[in-house]
Amino acid sequence: MASIAVLGYGTVGTGITELITKNRERFKKITGEELKISSILVRDIEKHREKVYSNLLTNNIEDIFRKSVDIVVEVMGGIDPAYEYIKRALKLKKHVVTANKDLIAEHGKELLDLADKNGVTLNFEASVGGGIPILKPLMECLIGNEIKNIKAILNGTTNFILTKMDKEDLSYEDALKEAQQLGFAEANPESDVLGYDAARKLSILSTIAYNEKLNWRDIVTEGITQIDKEDFKYARAHGYNIKLLAISSREEDKIYAAVKPVMVKNNSQLGKVENELNAIVLEGDAVGKVLFTGKGAGMLPTASSVFGDITDIIQNKNKKVLRFNEKEASVQKYWNNSSSWFVRIKTKARIEVMCSIAGDFENCHIFSKYATNPGEVVALVKCKSEDFLSSKINKLLELPYVHEIKRFSIIEN
Amino acid sequence: MASIAVLGYGTVGTGITELITKNRERFKKITGEELKISSILVRDIEKHREKVYSNLLTNNIEDIFRKSVDIVVEVMGGIDPAYEYIKRALKLKKHVVTANKDLIAEHGKELLDLADKNGVTLNFEASVGGGIPILKPLMECLIGNEIKNIKAILNGTTNFILTKMDKEDLSYEDALKEAQQLGFAEANPESDVLGYDAARKLSILSTIAYNEKLNWRDIVTEGITQIDKEDFKYARAHGYNIKLLAISSREEDKIYAAVKPVMVKNNSQLGKVENELNAIVLEGDAVGKVLFTGKGAGMLPTASSVFGDITDIIQNKNKKVLRFNEKEASVQKYWNNSSSWFVRIKTKARIEVMCSIAGDFENCHIFSKYATNPGEVVALVKCKSEDFLSSKINKLLELPYVHEIKRFSIIEN
Structure with missing residues (x-):
């Protein structure tokens, strides 16, 4: 008994x-x-x-x-x-x-x-991914693997809101309202929409995966409150969808971790995860990529x-001992890899801005066709690191004719 | 030690x-x-x-x-x-x-x-789904669920061949040859291409999921050797892909199980599983649908x-006892549910055949636009059970002007 x-x-x-x-x-x-x-x-x-x-x-x-x-x-x-x-x-x-x-x-x-x-x-299996079996498979079935990286949709509320914005062309505010009416979002949705809930789950998953204690406050966390209809329009036009991804990866003794809206290919495994579903992709050195999808919350x-x-x-009973490692992870703010970005720069001086970014990035594709707003430069850029992108953005923001810059990282698969 | x-x-x-x-x-x-x-x-x-x-x-x-x-x-x-x-x-x-x-x-x-x-x-975790954690998650994480059904791609060789046929418009024979050259298919590919390998894996998975011993020889098993380029053409034209699915479901005291080529929506979770990957969707009464995807074979x-x-x-050590139930499952040949089918009927008497099927099925959509072969009637039919479809097909085959009938079941999600 x-x-x-x-x-x-x-x-x-x-x-x-x-x-x-x-x-x-x-x-x-x-x-x-x-x-x-x-x-x-x-x-x-x-x-x-x-x-x-x-x-x-x-x-x-x-x-x-x-x-x-x-x-x-x-x-x-x-x-x-x-x-x-x-x-x-x-x-x-x-x-x-x-x-x-x-x-x-x-x-x-x-x-x-x-x-x-x-x-x-x-x-505490239910603390990450709700009903999806993920912590036990990670700890027990995949124990022969070094986990190289994690890409996941860990918050059902934001995924529901983003799906509504994408499929029904709703504004963030309207989509949030609908989520609240349906019980998918709380009256005070901060912890979800600002990405904190996903960051907490990512810290649990990553602490186990990399066997180093990862403090969720060290995770660069960006929510979905700044995403607008235009962002989705640009994304769709190029076959992308916008998802709030929880990402971490281990490179030698450093761990990179972030929660942020990312443009993912529409027909990729994560791009197709809709509504309140969660999904986790783990990449192990032996098993390769394994994907788990299912309901991330709900009573049953x-x-x-x-x-x-x-x-x-x-x-x-009493057989298994799980402990989090004493060792605190050295969590990186920026991913030190070559990466692609979608940027929107609010400016009246379009020509100056275009010249500036075209010269500085490895690759720069200016969207003229879809840029309906004349006060804006929209581009897809490729650069050698996120650090490089950030310093470039900071420099641009110092210019008197640049008012605001928004960016999304792009993940192809 | x-x-x-x-x-x-x-x-x-x-x-x-x-x-x-x-x-x-x-x-x-x-x-x-x-x-x-x-x-x-x-x-x-x-x-x-x-x-x-x-x-x-x-x-x-x-x-x-x-x-x-x-x-x-x-x-x-x-x-x-x-x-x-x-x-x-x-x-x-x-x-x-x-x-x-x-x-x-x-x-x-x-x-x-x-x-x-x-x-x-x-x-024996590796016996089903290769590197994908599936048996332990099913037996341990999902133990609070009654599993209602399983839909899976359990054979990497056939999934590789079908992906080649779909993406590169290859014939079955050419796709098989390429799979053999790349080491994805054996010199004698029978066990894979005739569906036996998938049936064995489905029997293991279902025996555990439903807690009744399911003999793999009782599973209706149909391979991929009869699929041709035309089938893919029809499928593509309607947003479908063809996958060799291993399917089982429990309904009261009966278990339905089959391995067969199925038309699935191109952008569904299983429709997008490509090349040598495997995927398993389990539906539990508490958790809902959970999907697991990854490499189903290979050294590491x-x-x-x-x-x-x-x-x-x-x-x-010595803690856990797994036993297969003594009780043999009563495995059904046909699914007793309303279902949709894609049928190709080789006949010179197109009009007679069209009238015959249009009258007998709940729903019957004849493909005229894509039916390039004049000696053939191609249709999408809906009927109340697989049993009904089979007896109808048998009746048609008795007609002197009907030469051959091919069918694929259609799964929408």
Whole structure:
């Protein structure tokens, strides 16, 4: 008998209790163990009176630990009080499963060390990619590989908004409104649209992939709030789509990591990932590129991953130790590779700007046909490094007749 | 110290020894265990004299078991003598890792039972999807799901041939020749091009997914040898591509399974999987659709999965028991759902045939524009079941003026 306490009875918590109920018999057949929900922590008991397990509700964390419990499932979200509750559970030698990416990105190392010290397991498959199996395949199936790079769509909200902007020619504001109405975006969407959510997930994925602790605050993070209809028009005209990509790569002892809107080929694997779906491409030195796609959020997809984590603990009790490396990654701001960029330069002095950029970049293709705005130079440039591009842009911005510059990196596959 | 004996020193065997050598230090850091190759079984020692581990070669299976060995890695391929060697290893309480889909499809149940009886593990991740992590994610991460259906490209050779036919307008024969020259197809390509290889892999995947033993010989299997340039022309004209799909689905207590060429939307997830890549879409009742894509064969991709299996054994010794269910699946020949089909009917009596099919199907769209061959009726039909379609086709074939009928099922996403 494995006794499970659930912290939080919102969307994911409800999904988890549903899956536990539904799978009870099948699970017993496969593992020989019976699953039992011991109690469910909520803030306001009255609010959940109508739910299936209302008899197991408590609003007192002490009740959770007073009962016999083997696994604590944390699906409250946010840092406080989840952080304290999980520490407490681990110190009491309870296994913990969490879907909380904020918490793992912030305190993952400390919590994993604490789990290790207490001989219990802390699993967090659902924290990256929602229902997509990604952390276990990366850690276990692909362990023979050095991971060279990661390219991923890790935030469903922004992918939904960008898909709407692309397919229905909506403005960012209108697409966001629709996402909010459909429940794909929160009332305060900052963490999603500014790229922080994706950066936290990328830090978890990269910390495991490269075995170096990557602080999500070190990741260059740019959101989607500045993208307009014109950007999509230019992108489409050249067979591109705009996606908020979470990218990292290892080159010798340096790690490059960024979250930013990128132009990707329309018919590429990532270019075709639509709506609220997530996708992750890992490139390993032995396996080559492997792509995983699926629902990155939602009640049952997230619960699916949490349930997998619970099973993992029951089948491997105390066997596996995952720890984040002490070593802090040296995270690079710029990618030191030759790369292509799409740039939009707001200026009244078009000729001067064109001459300037045509002379400075390895390759420079000025878009005349699609540049409908006379106060703008639109170009596709190739340069030897992102650093070079940035200094060039800074120089241009010093010119009195250059008002604003926008850029997207371009990824061909 | 984990001691590993390798049976076979061909492509995959070489890949495995390479990965073990390369990962030795990193692996020790992660798991605390040291990996050691104890011996390598080959048929002809002279042939491998120049290889790295020539000092470990033997052509005598007795030598393998005479040394201390924890894990036997079988990468010889074929049924004999791999079958006998693996049984012997399991009876001697050695863990076994194999990449051998023929063997698992044929004797998987017996071998897993034998492993269970002897308290050891038999892992075979590489037998389906090569380097793609699929069996472990399915069995462990997605365990909270009932799998509703599987749609997959499981054979790289045929996918390479079909990609060539599509992109370069080659005939089947020319595309096969090119695949053979590039080493993507064997001199005797039967098992690949007739669909048997994909059927074996589908039987393994489905047996695990539905927890019922599915005999690969019960799977309706149709290869790619009858596909011609005209088929691709019709497909392209309507935005389709032709892929050899391995499909199965569970409906109540029945399982439908088939390997056959299918017209899929050009820009769908499976339609875009090119060359020797494999792809698997699983649909679970909680997670929804999850897609996995990557290299389905090759030295290092296959070795990547084998290495993952070795690690799994070292980290979970004796913990996990996988057994195939005793229960034999009731495999259906026909899918009992409304479905769309592309049909080509060779006949001199076009009018009669058109009238006949237009009257009998729910929906019937005759291609006049693209039907360049006057002795042929080409149509897209919709009908209530595959069974209905088959009996209709049989009736048509009885007519003296109908010579041959070819059909492809159509999948829209």
